[in-house]
Amino acid sequence: MIDVRRLAMLREVAEHGSFNRAAAALLLTPSAVSQQIAALERGLGTPVVERSTRGVRLTEAGRLLVEAAGAIDAELRHAREQIGRLGQARPRLTLATFTSGGRHLLPAVLARFAADHPEAELRILEREPEDSLPMVREGTADLALAYHFDGPLPVVPGDRSGLDWTPLMDDPLSVVLPAGHPLAGREALDLAELAGERWVLGCLKTEAFLRRHAELAGFELLVAGSTTDYFFARSLVAAGVGVSLVPHVALEPAQPGTRVVPVQPPRPARHFGVALARRRHPNPYAQALAALLREHVGGAA
16 A cells, blocks of 8 residues: 555655755655655555656656645545535535636626525635646635637646546637727738737737747737736727737727727637546536536527
8 A cells, every 4th residue: 555645755756856855845854755755665666766966856657656646635635625514504615717707607607506506605716727727636626717728728638637627618819909090990800910019918828829929920029018907908908008919708898999800710719618626526516516607608609
């Protein structure tokens, strides 16, 4: 049987890259950590780390164990959460969501959830996907409303992430221009036509997408303003600071002094989805809320 405490030590060694730094994090001596890892290797009959004067690194067996340790830690944390809830008057459900998607989808869905499950206590956390997905994996959130841009899914079916991803909807991007801009009357635009424009960014991921596109199209991205709020970005466009690239769900309410022009096909988009942890005993409230999200999006399609 593998000792869970030794797995935790192996995770620290993998994270810090040496017995000394792992020992400092664990408030142990380096020899104690080294002895526990050696005992783990004896029990398995195979090395889990390669030792050298530059530190240690995981073997393939060690990498598999660290991945398993992460899943075990998440299951234990989930079990502690469930046990803690046994003594609570109301079960609690924690949802992590990004701002624009939450504003677009959650009001109607959460109202239905509250009506169907009045016994449940909801907790909503505003988080971007790079934070919300690890929270679900680790058990500090029960599910996440998240997104990704064109490209690979944030979670691959059957992978070792410990998460299941269900696509919900696409959120196409449009260019937002000042009302008096020469291209404001167009039905659609190629982003390359805006090569000389100054851009106002509504989020860091939009910036990454625009920089990739600019590189492929052979022009330099000129950034006039950077925000974490699409409404603020549109306000800056109305003030003449620059142009912006904004998802469809972030175009409401309308911003006076601006014009919205779709990007020509193949039109870039954000892709919304809901992430739940793979658990031996799934949270029924998380599953119910995810089902309501799917139903709501399907009914609105």
